[in-house]
Amino acid sequence: QxxxxxxxxxxxxxxxxxxxxxxxSNSNIGxxxxxxxxxxxxTAPKLLIYDNYKRPSxxxxxxxxxxxxxxxxxxxxxxxxxxxxxxxxGTWDTSLGVVVFGGGTKLTVL
Amino acid sequence: EVQVMExxxxxxxxxxxxxxxxxxxxxxxxxxxxxxxxxxxGKGLEWIASITSTTGQTYYTDSVKGRxxxxxxxxxxxxxxxxxxxxxxxxxxxYCARSQTTGEIxxxxxxxxxxxxx
Numbered sequence: 453q454x455x456x457x458x459x460x461x462x463x464x465x466x467x468x469x470x471x472x473x474x475x476x477s478n479s480n481i482g483x484x485x486x487x488x489x490x491x492x493x494x495t496a497p498k499l500l501i502y503d504n505y506k507r508p509s510x511x512x513x514x515x516x517x518x519x520x521x522x523x524x525x526x527x528x529x530x531x532x533x534x535x536x537x538x539x540x541x542g543t544w545d546t547s548l549g550v551v552v553f554g555g556g557t558k559l560t561v562l
Numbered sequence: 563e564v565q566v567m568e569x570x571x572x573x574x575x576x577x578x579x580x581x582x583x584x585x586x587x588x589x590x591x592x593x594x595x596x597x598x599x600x601x602x603x604g605k606g607l608e609w610i611a612s613i614t615s616t617t618g619q620t621y622y623t624d625s626v627k628g629r630x631x632x633x634x635x636x637x638x639x640x641x642x643x644x645x646x647x648x649x650x651x652x653x654x655x656x657y658c659a660r661s662q663t664t665g666e667i668x669x670x671x672x673x674x675x676x677x678x679x680x
Contacts (some may be wrong), residue, residue, distance in 0.1 A: 487665070
């Protein structure tokens with residue numbers, strides 16, 4: 453049982469937009485920055501979004517993040533087959549004193 | 563280019579010990595906290611420990627407290643994870659990672675596999 457809640461799976465067609473949600477509480481998302489990670493099949497995770505909405509260099513602007521209250525979202529527009537991956541949200545939990553991740557969302561681009 | 567590379571994984575019997583190492587390059591190692599994250603086969607990510615950049619303050623998830631010890635050698639750009647009293651539940655791919663004080667994992671290694679089995 454993950455501290456942060458994500459939908460286990462999502463699917464969409466190429467070219468479409470998908471939104472991955474991440475729900476938490478006041479002690480984690482509500483009071484700390486959220487990051488998003490992409491894990492392509494058989495590879496290590498990669499940072500996609502940090503500080504709720506910032507993109508590291510090299511991450512296309514098709515990926516965007518936002519946060520409102522105790523929830524965060526990752527939007528991916530112009531879906532490509534290469535976007536098929538597991539996506540994880542993460543943040544610090546002030547009460548637990550640990551970094552917490554969501555359970556991951558498996559994105560299928562049909 | 564930032565690189566982190568883990569080593570030291572392998573097969574160990576329940577109750578045994580293992581020491582993971584990680585060598586970093588491409589950034590000022592002593593300016594960043596470092597973190598270990600693990601991923602059990604077919605499962606999600608689990609943060610297990612972090613260490614601050616210079617004071618060496620450590621943080622652990624409850625499931626490894628008292629059994630795992632994270633440490634670093636800034637002179638050698640190296641991070642370590644001493645794992646004792648291992649159980650089957652510790653079987654996972656262990657990632658070394660450069661992180662931020664706010665918790666973001668900036669860069670990940672490729673992971674080293676730890677298998678605990680008799």
